[in-house]
Amino acid sequence: MPNPYSGGPDRSMIDLVGGDGGEINPAIYVDEDIYRRELEQVFGRSWLFLAHGSQIPETGDFVSTYMGEDPVLVVRQKDGSVVAFLNQCRHRGMRICRTDCGKARSFTCSYHGWAYDISGRLVHVPLEQEAYHGEIDKDAWGPVRVPRIASFRNLIFGCWDEAAPDLETYIGDAAWYMDVMFDRSGAGSELISGVHKWVIPCNWKLAAEQFASDMYHAPYSHLSAVLASLPDDASPADADWPQEGAQFRAPRFGHGTGFFASERGWEFNVNTMGRTIVDYLAGKYSDAAVQHLGELRGRQITGQHMTIFPNFSFLPGINALRVWHPRGPQEMEVWSMILVDSDAPDEVKAAYRDRITRMFGTSGIFEQDDGENWVEVQRVLRGHKTRQTSLNASMGKGHTEDRSEYPGIVSGMFSEEAARGFYQHWARMMAGQSWEELAQEPASACGKPDSGS
Amino acid sequence: MNNRIDVETAREVEEFLFDEAALLDDGHFDEWLALFAPDIRYFVPVRTTRSARERDKEFSGTAELAHFDDDYEGLKTRIRRLATGFAWAEDPPSRTRHFVSNIRLRALENDEFEVTSNTLVYRSRLERQVDMFSGKRVDRLRRSGGGGKFEIAARTVYLDHTLILTNSISIFF
Ligand code: FES
Numbered sequence A: 001m002p003n004p005y006s007g008g009p010d011r012s013m014i015d016l017v018g019g020d021g022g023e024i025n026p027a028i029y030v031d032e033d034i035y036r037r038e039l040e041q042v043f044g045r046s047w048l049f050l051a052h053g054s055q056i057p058e059t060g061d062f063v064s065t066y067m068g069e070d071p072v073l074v075v076r077q078k079d080g081s082v083v084a085f086l087n088q089c090r091h092r093g094m095r096i097c098r099t100d101c102g103k104a105r106s107f108t109c110s111y112h113g114w115a116y117d118i119s120g121r122l123v124h125v126p127l128e129q130e131a132y133h134g135e136i137d138k139d140a141w142g143p144v145r146v147p148r149i150a151s152f153r154n155l156i157f158g159c160w161d162e163a164a165p166d167l168e169t170y171i172g173d174a175a176w177y178m179d180v181m182f183d184r185s186g187a188g189s190e191l192i193s194g195v196h197k198w199v200i201p202c203n204w205k206l207a208a209e210q211f212a213s214d215m216y217h218a219p220y221s222h223l224s225a226v227l228a229s230l231p232d233d234a235s236p237a238d239a240d241w242p243q244e245g246a247q248f249r250a251p252r253f254g255h256g257t258g259f260f261a262s263e264r265g266w267e268f269n270v271n272t273m274g275r276t277i278v279d280y281l282a283g284k285y286s287d288a289a290v291q292h293l294g295e296l297r298g299r300q301i302t303g304q305h306m307t308i309f310p311n312f313s314f315l316p317g318i319n320a321l322r323v324w325h326p327r328g329p330q331e332m333e334v335w336s337m338i339l340v341d342s343d344a345p346d347e348v349k350a351a352y353r354d355r356i357t358r359m360f361g362t363s364g365i366f367e368q369d370d371g372e373n374w375v376e377v378q379r380v381l382r383g384h385k386t387r388q389t390s391l392n393a394s395m396g397k398g399h400t401e402d403r404s405e406y407p408g409i410v411s412g413m414f415s416e417e418a419a420r421g422f423y424q425h426w427a428r429m430m431a432g433q434s435w436e437e438l439a440q441e442p443a444s445a446c447g448k449p450d451s452g453s
Numbered sequence B: 001m002n003n004r005i006d007v008e009t010a011r012e013v014e015e016f017l018f019d020e021a022a023l024l025d026d027g028h029f030d031e032w033l034a035l036f037a038p039d040i041r042y043f044v045p046v047r048t049t050r051s052a053r054e055r056d057k058e059f060s061g062t063a064e065l066a067h068f069d070d071d072y073e074g075l076k077t078r079i080r081r082l083a084t085g086f087a088w089a090e091d092p093p094s095r096t097r098h099f100v101s102n103i104r105l106r107a108l109e110n111d112e113f114e115v116t117s118n119t120l121v122y123r124s125r126l127e128r129q130v131d132m133f134s135g136k137r138v139d140r141l142r143r144s145g146g147g148g149k150f151e152i153a154a155r156t157v158y159l160d161h162t163l164i165l166t167n168s169i170s171i172f173f
């Protein structure tokens, strides 16, 4: 039987998301063939977040991470550049490095002892004369290099596809929104050392799409965390979710974000994030950010969620960031970190560490309830009928707004415009559209039906 | 300082830890919280897979990312959350069994004890979710009042996991 999900440009992929991303066939969360194709068409072609520069400050510093399911080593070079290569020995395919991070002078495969320098060049083969008769071409047998590495605001990305646009073009209008978090002070940012890593048995898209678009879940999913954080003398109205804000859908390439933009946003955040962080973002420490980014981005935008397609998400202001590593259609690994401005006062950095750890990450009181939802969505999809039951992503269709203060396609804060952008771009990549085609803004971004390609 | 622990003290400590575990397993979180001193630091560092040479860097330090790093207020917030009626990750609640063993004691100054134990926490959740957490717990216990009562002045839990194999740590160790 022909496989409907492989082969060239393919209308069926577009149909899986209802043409414009507004109606989702749950096969995209469970189907093995779709998943294998996703690794090839989405993860094999998109710019993927690899590491923050502050994780590998010195020569030989490395982190082990993944591009999709492909393990890669990301290593700082002597000249300050970053190299990434597959963590796979070219002799029999052993994992070259089995630790999460560290400082290396070289990498030696534990199987037969092939040794690579920190740029991934094969430099030593045991018994090279005796066993290979000096005939192995070491330059040809290093691990496969990630051909494209680029940084934006000290975020290091990698991409397998030579045809992909450069990183700046790929991020596009989303950069304006990212800078709320990554260029707040102009002094750069750094991670608080350490990564939370955990496993959620759900498809990675449930999480990535939510962070792109879904402010709608927060007032209800996260009500317990908001209520628990209220001081004893608070009134119930203090838990009311802010209503003013906006959502951004990238005109191309699937990114999205949403946020509060009001005074109420800050009052609301005091209970959960604490006075120190709120003073930093909106109060006595915030003048420099306003000077650097303007009043809107320097002080007003808060409660922000964001995804850079496909699987890099973060919460500007809250400063949690994470990668949703796919692990089969039914599972993902979450790698979560906390970022601070390099020039933030020590008490602010400490507050970020303490408060955000309690809110987000493995034990976070906000994070826990997200996981609960995604796990059950996924488990329900074990069924025969449930897998054929389409899901509604139509919120706010045809209701984009003219808001000249914001770049890109903008709608109300409670909308699924960015989710549709995410799924539509996903489907077009899955259909095998070229980067020239993908760079065209789809007709349906403004609510009209998409013709496919 | 005399470092020997008499049998009676050892028994009291063991009983205290077993009673504490029962409070967690039976869902008596307010009573559990009452066992902690106001100056509690409840700390669960992140563990990283490291080479043997870098083994001293396995656990995150006190200024690095942790699974938990709570003061009394932090723990109280977590427990208040459970009672809101909207704490979806714990409602329906996880069914836990805390096993505490290999207890070792060391007397400190001011009537405090360092108590090291192994902990194994079994969690069953909803229909078929099962999780196991294994770790070393290091507590600082302080005599409070009389009659074999203690309060927990500090707790550090060194988990044996690097990648946490579950969707959330919505329970306590
Ligand atoms: S597999 Fe790496 S040296 Fe043989």
Ligand SMILES: [Fe+2]
Binding pocket: A217, A218, A221, A222, A366, A370
């Ligand atoms: Fe959420």
